[in-house]
Amino acid sequence: MEYHSDRFKEASLLIFRNDKLVAVFPMNAVGNTVISHQGLTYGGLLFGTNVKFNHVLAIFRAVLKHLSESKITTLGLKVLPDIYASFPNDELKYLMFILQAKLERRDVLSVIPLSEVVKRSKDRKEGTKRGVKNGLVVKEETQMEGFWKSLLEVNLQQKYKTKPVHSLEEIQLLKSRFPKNIRQFNVYYKNRLVAGTTIFETEHVAHSQYISGNNENNTLGSLDFLHSYLIDTVFKDKKYFDFGISNENAGKNINSGLLYWKEGFGARTVTQDFYSIQTNKYTLLDAVLL
Structure with a gap:
């Protein structure tokens, strides 16, 4: 630390x-x-x-x-x-x-028990299908800069007037020390970065610590496609997939749109x-x- x-x-x-x-x-x-x-x-x-x-x-x-x-x-x-x-x-x-x-x-965490067969909503299924139709490609990256600079920092500043908890330099340092536990997955459309997530991986849990996509997300289905791939393929042998919290205002409020998206994958509530x-x-x- x-x-x-x-x-x-x-x-x-x-x-x-x-x-x-x-x-x-x-x-x-x-x-x-x-x-x-x-x-x-x-x-x-x-x-x-x-x-x-x-x-x-x-x-x-x-x-x-x-x-x-x-x-x-x-x-x-x-x-x-x-x-x-x-x-x-x-x-x-x-x-x-x-x-x-x-x-x-x-706080409310949205969690999928991966040992169970969990139904996804129509919206999430359709989003994933759009990703397939658009020929999206998911790549695991060793560098965080592309995601941090072109997507994450830009979106957090525009939507919430804030910055990621970790600076680019800090997350790169942590990834160099824990390469098997901090993993970056990016989504590309015609070789152009359009979405990504930073996963913190522990023995039993894959946790999406940072999630961000560009303004084409709904059209391309990039975040639905990405997380379906991670849940179904990369982390299918974990016990849980944790989307993290949707809380605001020190836990007193919940971002309903964010919660709706997470629960569309079958996630349900665990509290901290x-x-x-x-x-x-x-x-x-x-x-x-x-």
Whole structure:
């Protein structure tokens, strides 16, 4: 994460048990609050599959006690969506209940379970057929510049007056470090770049982190064609395909057009929760185990 260390005040923790590392908690500080690292899409308390419930409880209590004694009053926790876990890990959701944590935000992810036969809408099928008819070609690229400069940055600026979370230089750096996990797929019409997506790939999930097409998208069917190809061919052996969130306004609103497009592929809702916890409430965990 050091590539954007200038943006965040580092506050990550390592948790040990008898000199053995048992958990890590990526965090950054904002005043007297620490937050699940804002430089990470997903995160929270990370631990291995051999860590049982009572150990998670003890770990989280130790974290809260340490923060409280360090004059940190609030912990902002970003809970890992279930589809990204390699093992059941809802311990923290239960601890949020015990700690009387406040649910600050809940995002909606649109996810396809790839092990199931999922029906697509008429619109998505027709869009894919237009892509075939127009002779579109999907290519996996090693360079991100074409997509970033000619499509992604232009569209985000025109539609939302914003920029991608990652600059071109940052995403190129990350791709050089994680070439098997960050993949770029572009769509070409008569050798001209018309659409693309940047995929963040984990063990079980292919996540479309950035999606963009030019103003010919509806005519050519480029984004429908691209994602049908990725879902049916490239990532068909994954457990899930994640289109990411359609939320705006800190989770309080949903872009209905974007959601409609994603659900047309058969995607349905998985949520990601964000909690705030008063660190001095760590003693509430003492009475959980009988």
